[in-house]
Amino acid sequence: MTPTCTLVILGASGDLTERLLLPGIGSLLEREPDRALRIVGSDRAPMTDGEFGQLLMRTLTAGGAPEAVARRIADGAAYVCADVTDPSGLREVVGTAAGCAVGRRGSGRRAHQGAADGGGHLVLYFALPPAVTERACAALQEVDLPDRTHLAMEKPFGRDEASARELNERVATLVPEAQVHRVDHFLGKSTVLDLIALRFANRLFQAVWSAEHIESIEIAYDESLALEGRAGYYDHAGALRDMIQSHLLQVLALVAMEPPARITDRDLRDATATVLRATRLWGGGPETASRRARYTAGQIGDRQVPAYVDEDGVDPGRETETLAQVTVEVANPRWAGVPITLRSGKALGVTRKHVVITFADVRHLPDGLTGPDPQDQLVIGLSPDVMELRITTNGTSDPLALEQSVFATTLREAELEAYGEVLTGILDGDPMLTVRGDAAEECWRICDEVLAAWAGGTVPMEEYPAGAAVPRDWGAALD
């Protein structure tokens, strides 16, 4: 019997827990119904163990957990009403989870996990707004944590490079880095993980994966979703912080990293952090390397979407962007000179979610072939999970005129949703599919300069009607 992992959800009555975290665990329990897991919830809102059990039943089964499995988890669950920014509240929560009294840090009454809790590790999952997470981490410094405590933290990790560094320093006083999981669900997306096999298990691509053969790269996540009632969060974040600072830079790191010798958490995260350290804005600075825009009223399918500034809960004075684009360069021998464009937006009529590798033209076309020579491209779909190789072939009507042929395939369907994949690692105590502290700081470093320029007004805020495509002059890789 494997030891029971105890998952403590701080923010158990919140939207994130209900919408993503618990359904993600449900999907994992569908695949692994016998997984030994105990869940303890905590929040400031009063709830009985029974009510928390009902929440678990509803959300775990919604994620795919069989009824009997969800019942087993719900029956073993506990709920603690507490303020987790207060050390005494946290001591009560950790004590309930660990099955013993927990003292002040350094008091000598060290909490230990053992028979009472199944002997596995304890995960404190911060499903909380970032400011509350920061205060809860400060309060945790006064709590005697069990040795095998892991911390799992949702994005955004910090507000900028300095605050991310400060938070990293605080977290380092609580548990070793290998026990910290900064959650980025894109690292659990099947096609993002496919990048590893695609790049390192195919001679065909391995040989051409460099500035010598690649002209440009685009990593885009253009969504048709608009605000969907998330103004409270999104209006303070915007597209750059919401998607580029976190998810898309992680994808870039996998696209551009050097081959790791082994796929272990250490080797993989060393390789991705090295790439991020070498990444800087393309060209002259944020004014030329970045664009931002905000949607006006429009229609997406049969949905009428109000202008962003008229959405419920939005403060029009905040100048929040709903479409952001940043072009960077990985300044190293493999990639120098290749523009890598990261883009994400909401309320778009054309939803491109992909990595596009655009190859350079051949150096010389034999005389007699009639151009133009369409550019060869590899398109890796992040959703849906498809891959396309767009290559030049002879024409249909004139065999010596060049045209583009597309070889497309649907990639394997993952058993687990991205969240479920990342949660599996966390519950197993494996940090590989989560973000290391230094990488989180680098992602902020890359974006801070852009955010400062935007705050200073040196990059104009553009507009696009909801339901439109990304503006043509932004230069998207595919029409």
Ligand SMILES: O=C1O[C@H](COP(=O)(O)O)[C@@H](O)[C@H](O)[C@H]1O
């Ligand atoms: O983290 C986030 O990701 C979603 C996009 O990811 P998906 O897997 O749900 O497609 C994005 O819509 C959201 O704004 C962002 O916070």
